[in-house]
Amino acid sequence: MPVTAKGPDLLVVGCGIAGLSAAVSALEGGLSVTLLERAPEEEFGGNTRWTEAYMRMKNDSEISDDFEEHFATNAGPNLDPNVLTEVARPYADWPAVVKAHPFPDPEVISTFAAEVPPTIAWLKGFGLKFGPQPIYLLTQNTTRIAAQGGGLALIERLMAEAKRLGAEVRFRTTATALLRDDDGRIAGVAVTGPDGRREEIRAGATVFASGGFQGNPEMMTRYIGQKAANIRPVARGGYYNRGEGIRMMLEAGAAPAGEFGSYHAEPVDPRSLQAEAVVFIYPYGVLVNRDGRRFLDEAPGTVDAHYDNIGRAIADQPGGISWVIFDAKVEDIPRWRTSIRSDIPAVEAPTLEALVEKLGLPAETLSTIAAFNAACPDDSGDFTPFAIDHRATTGLEPRKSHWCRRIETSPFRAYPIISTACFTFGGVKVNASAQVLDGDGKVIPGLYAAGETVGLYHQVYTGSTSVLRGAVFGRLAGLHAAANLAPRLKAAL
Structure with a gap:
């Protein structure tokens, strides 16, 4: 029998920009948080550790003019006009098939765009700095800034803050299965730790911020085809991204989103x-x-x-x-x-x-x-x-x-x-609060996704938005969990 640990209010799987943004936001909201990280401590952070963290922004308070337009242009090939007609209506009136559709819907993209400036302001509150940085692109068609010190500066500062606020961090620990309570709510995950022993960690809610599947040759071949044999992760952190989080959520009924047969290439x-x-x-x-x-x-x-x-x-x-x-x-x-x-x-x-x-x-x-x-x-x-x-x-x-x-x-x-492969495009469908939706467009209670586990991209990557996607949806998940779990926890006292 697996050991069952007394769990936190919020369990976060992954310690890149998405997971750490979720954790710190939830901690600031008064929740207890446990962070799980497959890598050893000296390599935590997935892709974020290795990126220069360019951001599609004019400055540290304004997104680029083409931010939402590029997502709309690359929302997917051969979109059904009936679906596009429906999304012009209020979100509450969308049919289930539209809410669960794999394209990046306007509700999510408009929230993403609107939340970038306040998310950057929040990160600046930890002493992080953003501005124009040298870039290797000799020609550009949009505006970009970057985090000073790159992604490494982001994750090191947020990890320090998470620990200061009392987060438990478990390195060399891999989530292997989702747990549910008697009502069907997601209630944590089963994990294997450094010694290989299985353990169950119960939690009030769970955030998957565990990356894409670029480090998993089986999933790469399944979704991208035989040419996957020719493709490797762009940086060492990608090898830790093996797609179990996406797989577990899909098996739990999550709606797939993004283009599973493609990836952001460099x-x-x-x-x-x-x-x-x-x-x-x-x-x-x-x-x-x-x-x-x-x-x-x-x-x-x-x-x-x-x-x-x-x-x-x-x-x-x-x-x-x-x-x-x-x-x-x-x-x-x-x-x-x-x-x-x-x-x-x-x-x-x-x-x-x-x-x-x-x-x-x-x-x-x-x-x-x-x-x-x-x-x-x-x-x-x-x-x-x-x-x-x-x-x-x-x-x-x-x-x-x-x-x-x-x-x-x-x-x-x-x-x-x-x-x-910088990251894979396929992930799960979320709403504007980073809650995972099922195949009927309904929220899966207790389950959030952020970063590369969220399926947003089709056709052509909207450049310099992946770190922003992680920070914004991680923070939205943490804020939503804090706002919704805190009253439940008080009522239980």
């Missing part, structure tokens, strides 16, 4: 030991696959608007790998090296032939580059590396839309690039 140098060793120089060169062929438009627009799709397309190539090839003209681009976060230098050679041989690519690669060069515009035109310049290829398939210049000047360089 193009990374596979040779590097660095976390998030991104390579964003490809708009100024060509991308070729293992067969030496181009396979997409390397520069359809600003790099921040398209790297998600380009990163996923790389995973579809033979072996899940590509190479960006460029030449000495790259030196005309100020700060070009900031677009590469790898600690491994480019492969370099004095001739294209020598470079192709070093890369182990077929001779057809030379024909690919010759065809690209022939399709480039005359070099007498203006080249504006930090603005859309419409210097496109002519008569080439696939087309390259911008920043086209012939690759002809020694030395020639290349980086290998693979697709990595």
Whole structure:
């Protein structure tokens, strides 16, 4: 028989930005809180520990102008117009199938947008600072700020606050099953601790903030397909995100939401030991696959608007790998090296032939580059590396839309690039209070979700919103739990 521990008011699974925001908010509201973290203490925090925590904001009190618009544009393909008609009505009048629909509904997105400024103000109250920070993207179509010290600063400060307010934190502890009380309310979780023993922890409510499933090859293959074999987490924290929280909630009847067959991709140098060793120089060169062929438009627009799709397309190539090839003209681009976060230098050679041989690519690669060069515009035109310049290829398939210049000047360089998963898109449906909804659009009593366990994204990631998603929905969960559990607890005394 498992041991049953006397539980807290609120149990939080996961110690990234989402879980810690939920925990501290609930503690401030007077609840007792237990935090569970699969990783050892020195690696707690999941993806948040490794991110620079960019945020889609104009400043620390205003979101970017396109925040809600981008979510609406990427709400999912082939949406039923009957569903869209229903969401124009008051939320209380929505049919069950619409409340449980996997798309990011306007109620949730408008709450998300509205709650960003007060959430940042709350974080600033702990001494955390936010503002413009250097970024590796050379071209952008929106505004961004970042947390000073990145995600690590966020989780370390919030963890310190959680402990100061009396939270119990259990490291190297994994949730394995949901518990219910006699009324069907979620009543905590079963866990295995550092010694492998099973234990039941009862709680008044439970928040799952345990990440996506990018660290689980079985779930990646189930939902994303065979190409999952070519994809790895972008940083070490992703390996701890194995999807059990999402699985447990789905098994408990939660409505799935988000695009389960997709993920937020980043193009990374596979040779590097660095976390998030991104390579964003490809708009100024060509991308070729293992067969030496181009396979997409390397520069359809600003790099921040398209790297998600380009990163996923790389995973579809033979072996899940590509190479960006460029030449000495790259030196005309100020700060070009900031677009590469790898600690491994480019492969370099004095001739294209020598470079192709070093890369182990077929001779057809030379024909690919010759065809690209022939399709480039005359070099007498203006080249504006930090603005859309419409210097496109002519008569080439696939087309390259911008920043086209012939690759002809020694030395020639290349980086290998693979697709990595920052996080998966599939999760569970929540309402504007971060309560998990079932397949009929009804609240599952006692269950909340925040961060990557929440399914919000389809098609193209709304860049620089994932840390905000964690902080906002974590805080909403903690506040709602405190407001609703505190009266119940008083009544029980």
